[in-house]
Structures are given as C-alpha cells and as structure tokens.
Amino acid sequence: MAKxxxxxxxxxxxxxxxxxxxxxxxxxxxxxxxxxxxQIASNEIAQLKLPDPDxxxxxxxxxxxxxxKVTVNVVSADPDGTSGDPMKVKAAKAYIIVGVPIxxxxxxxxxxxxxxxxxxxxxxxxxxxxxEIRGDRRVNFDEIQPIxxxxxxxxxxxxxxxxxxxxxx
Amino acid sequence: MAKSTENMANGGTVHYVSARKKxxxxxxxxxxxxxxxxxxxxxxxxxxxxTFTxxxxxxxxxxxxxxxxxxxxxxxxxxPIFVVIRPAGDQAIYEMSGxxxxxxxxxxxxxxxxxxxxxxxxxxxPVVIKPRGDVAWQHVVEAFNQAxxxxxxNIGFAPST
Numbered sequence: 001m002a003k004x005x006x007x008x009x010x011x012x013x014x015x016x017x018x019x020x021x022x023x024x025x026x027x028x029x030x031x032x033x034x035x036x037x038x039q040i041a042s043n044e045i046a047q048l049k050l051p052d053p054d055x056x057x058x059x060x061x062x063x064x065x066x067x068x069k070v071t072v073n074v075v076s077a078d079p080d081g082t083s084g085d086p087m088k089v090k091a092a093k094a095y096i097i098v099g100v101p102i103x104x105x106x107x108x109x110x111x112x113x114x115x116x117x118x119x120x121x122x123x124x125x126x127x128x129x130x131x132e133i134r135g136d137r138r139v140n141f142d143e144i145q146p147i148x149x150x151x152x153x154x155x156x157x158x159x160x161x162x163x164x165x166x167x168x169x
Numbered sequence: 170m171a172k173s174t175e176n177m178a179n180g181g182t183v184h185y186v187s188a189r190k191k192x193x194x195x196x197x198x199x200x201x202x203x204x205x206x207x208x209x210x211x212x213x214x215x216x217x218x219x220t221f222t223x224x225x226x227x228x229x230x231x232x233x234x235x236x237x238x239x240x241x242x243x244x245x246x247x248x249p250i251f252v253v254i255r256p257a258g259d260q261a262i263y264e265m266s267g268x269x270x271x272x273x274x275x276x277x278x279x280x281x282x283x284x285x286x287x288x289x290x291x292x293x294x295p296v297v298i299k300p301r302g303d304v305a306w307q308h309v310v311e312a313f314n315q316a317x318x319x320x321x322x323n324i325g326f327a328p329s330t
Binding site: 135144160 | 203206207210213214217218221222223225226227228229230232233234274276279300301302303304305306307309310311313315317318328329
C-alpha cells in the first residue's frame, strides 16, 4: 500500500523556537530570592555559631537603632570541629574587629582598639557607644572575659550580646 | 478608488501592491535582542547560587557594663542573687545562692529566678552571673537570657572562678 503523502506535503522544516519567557521569569524570581535571603559579606560579622538561648530575649539588630558600636567577634580555634580535639573547639582563635584579628593573649591591643573606637565616636559627637560581643557559643567564658574587662576599663557603659532570635519572632 | 503603492524592484520595474494585499501582510515584529540579557541573568543566578549562605535570625541582648576594673569587684548595697555556672559534660549546672541543689536546664533556672523575684518582691535585686572559666559561652548567655526573661533589671557578670 502506498504511503500517504499528506504528512509529507504538510510537514514543514521550520525552526523550532523555544519559549524563553517563563524561563526568564523563573530566573528573575530566583535572583530576587537570593538577593533578599542572602547575607551580604561584611567585615564586621564573622562566620560563627551564635548562642541559641531558650525563649531568647534578643532583639532584632535593626530595632536597636544605634549603629555607633564596635563589634568583637570571638571565633573558635576549630570552627568546623574537624580537628577532633574538643579543647580546640572551646578555645578562641582570635578576637576579630572589622576583619582585623587580635591575638587572644594580647589584652593590651584589645583595650587600645576599644579605646580608639570609643574616642573616635566621641570625636564625631555620637552618643550611646556600645560594644557588641559576637562570641561562638562553644567557646569558654575564659576567652570572652577579657573583652568585658577591656570594655569596662575603656569606660564603655553598654554591652550587647549577640544571640539567635526566638523562632517565629 | 482603491489605494495602491508602488514598489521598485532591483531592475527598476514598478510593482504595484494593492492596499488589500498590504493589509493582509503580517506587521514586522520589533523585538530587542534578549540573548545578552539572559546571559547576564544566568551569570547572576550562578553567582548567587555559589555564594549563598542562609542567614540565621540574629539579634542582640542589651546590657550595661560596670565602669572601671571589674576584676576588683564593686560594692553592692542589696544582697545580690548569685548564679554560679559549672560545666557538666556538654550541659551546665546552675547553682543559685540560697538553694542547695543544682539547677538543670534553662526552664528550671527561669522558674527558680521567677520564684526568687516574687519572694523578694523586687526586680531591682542584682543578679550576678558567676561562670566557671571552662563553661561554654552558650550557658553564660543562657543564664543572662533567663534572668532578663524573669524581668530582673540589674544583671551583671562576676569574674570567672
């Protein structure tokens, strides 16, 4: 039986064009999501595991309107726990202020930096200067205490402790 | 009279196109080139995918610091509530002045602090948190947080023991 030529006649060899519009729409949606949900890399904020207290009383940082502060990050010596040494996780690697590490044993430099920042703030005529402690939750209190001592010595009256917010807040 | 236009072919021959025929033709589409935009969009998407880290909801617990050398201690007019923290494995045990048994966990600490606050009838009583040096920062912040949750207004840290 002879094959029908209907399909042959009707068949076109035109270019198949993919509809790009939905793909571009989805791509833009993804970009907007990543921009909103992502964290902009900041010198002030080091990557660490913050304390997660039960019924956290922490207030969202944007609600504390004063930006006149110095943030001291206390980073664990073994942040990922890969060394297998629990003592290393509990030890602090350094105090990081605006991306600059200060040796944990160097309390003099820590005091000088806090004092400089406080004086610079006062020179600008700003009020309500405070020290923000962003400590890794696994680090021992012994490693945090020098910051409290240095801040009190530098006569900084306020201290904010960074912690995770209560879920659902 | 039906309108007609004339087109000149290459050889200079005049071709008349009737208005009806012209109306029947599809209008030429004007579309800017989308390819570069899609390229850039995908570059951006790839960048965000590779550098993305989820942001944890972070906040701050405000407090006040004593002025001067805190290691020397300060005169306190009212007898403070001391909360001593000592490590117990991965957890911590809280000991409160006037209570002989250890307090396990934040919820129990909160209830004990609330009970003390009600018994004293004042939120102004100082709460002094006294952690041992080898206690994890998590447990120190936990004690501080529970004292704030119990509405105490005067909370401080004592040098580690």
